[in-house]
Amino acid sequence: MKDEEWLTQNLVIERTKDTMQPDRSTPDRPAEPTEVELTLLLSGGQSYTLSIAPHNPLLQQLFAVLMETPQRSQRLFQIPIKQGQAVLAFPSDRLVGIVTEPPIVIQSPPKSAAVAQKNPIGVLSADPLVSQYIQFENFLTPEEHQRLLNYTIQHKAEFVSTQTSTKAANYRESLVLYVFPEFANLISQRVQQVFPELVSKLGLKPFQISQIEAQLTAHNHGNFYKIHNDNGSQETATRELTYVYYFYREPKAFSGGELVIYDSKVENNFYVRADTSKIVQPLNNSIVFFLSRYLHEVLPVDCPSQQFADSRFTINGWIRRS
Ligand SMILES: O=C(O)CCC(=O)C(=O)O
Ligand SMILES: [Fe+2]
Structure with missing residues (x-):
């Protein structure tokens, strides 16, 4: 027929x-x-x-x-x-x-269901218990990437130690810069550009963006971020999608620092962590998107030189719905 x-x-x-x-x-x-x-x-x-x-x-x-x-x-x-x-x-x-x-x-x-454009890599499944993510390579131009790297290294003195909202000890170790307007705007613009494609590829119901948050982090030797989600408090509840843009100096002077995104299972009507997970490599000049409700962690970074400039850097943040 x-x-x-x-x-x-x-x-x-x-x-x-x-x-x-x-x-x-x-x-x-x-x-x-x-x-x-x-x-x-x-x-x-x-x-x-x-x-x-x-x-x-x-x-x-x-x-x-x-x-x-x-x-x-x-x-x-x-x-x-x-x-x-x-x-x-x-x-x-x-x-x-x-x-x-x-x-x-x-x-x-x-x-793959992730074909249509550019070079997205990722895992796409329609099962809400199976975590999915999309990673785009070459997200910024080489020139933008280099300027961002220079800016970050020059602003080393303004980074502060990270904390979690619960202030739990030994949960997160890294440095963060909260104010970097030029690059926060650049990332925000580019995120908005890929947003319709993201919504479609991740099979999400379209939503109105109220805010795109951004922070700049540096993970150096021994730094990590244990299992957490990004929207578990009243203050963070409107975070829908998490993005993480990775950048670092070449040749790469660290190993580890993979992002682990856990699948979910439902217990007592709550999403809890399943035993299965996906491992995302923090590829230079790539950006990954996933639902903020997923449990995820950053594995410890091994950076023998311990130099700030050799860190695993990110601009990461959250797309909030209104
Ligand atoms: O650096 C990463 O890969 C993820 C960071 C993260 O999970 C966060 O800042 O909430
Ligand atoms: Fe997170």
Whole structure:
């Protein structure tokens, strides 16, 4: 059967609320939804939200179209809406992103789901208990990266010791600079530029950004940050996404300092740490994004020279929703 035929023969229900079945979840797995809310992001800034059954092959077809790079085969989507009283029609090359809620796993997509642009590396899964992240390499230009490195080394004297919000001892050891306006603005701008892509690739519901926070950190010999999340207090509750931009002097004079992002499991209605995790390498001039609620840690850094200029530097912060 051709796609067009299939599409006109299958009814799609428009957006409805309360799509979850009565709770038959086990502590570890959410109940399977009976409907998925699907937002189609079209070029030109338009979007359309509808609800469909999770096993409707339309989902596979829409995702398959997104994967077709660099050349898209041209076809017309004709999706029945309003109980079949109307049709949403658009050519396949206008589809630029798909948001699903709850997150869904598309079985056997062609290659990685993170393809579309640039060179993102990361882990993408639609299971809310499986942590996902996106890492972009070459995030700043070489010139910006070098200027940032020079600026950081020149401002060594302004760094202070880090603390956690709970002031727990032996939980976090590193240095931080809170005021660095030029580069805080630069990172904030670039983060805003990739934000729509992030939301789409991470399968998040789009949200209004209220603030992008930024701090500049230096991890030198023996420094670390033990397991924590970034939005566990009242003051930090509106942090939705965490970003970490890594930079350092070449040749690299430290090892370790990997970022470990833990998967989750649900206990007593709370997300808690699962035994499985992903390890993110702090690649020079790369930036990683992940949900602020994930538990994560920075493994100890080994920097034999102990020189500040050889540190594992980051600009990291949080995208807050309004
Ligand atoms: O430096 C990193 O890789 C992560 C830092 C972090 O988790 C934080 O500052 O909250
Ligand atoms: Fe963190």
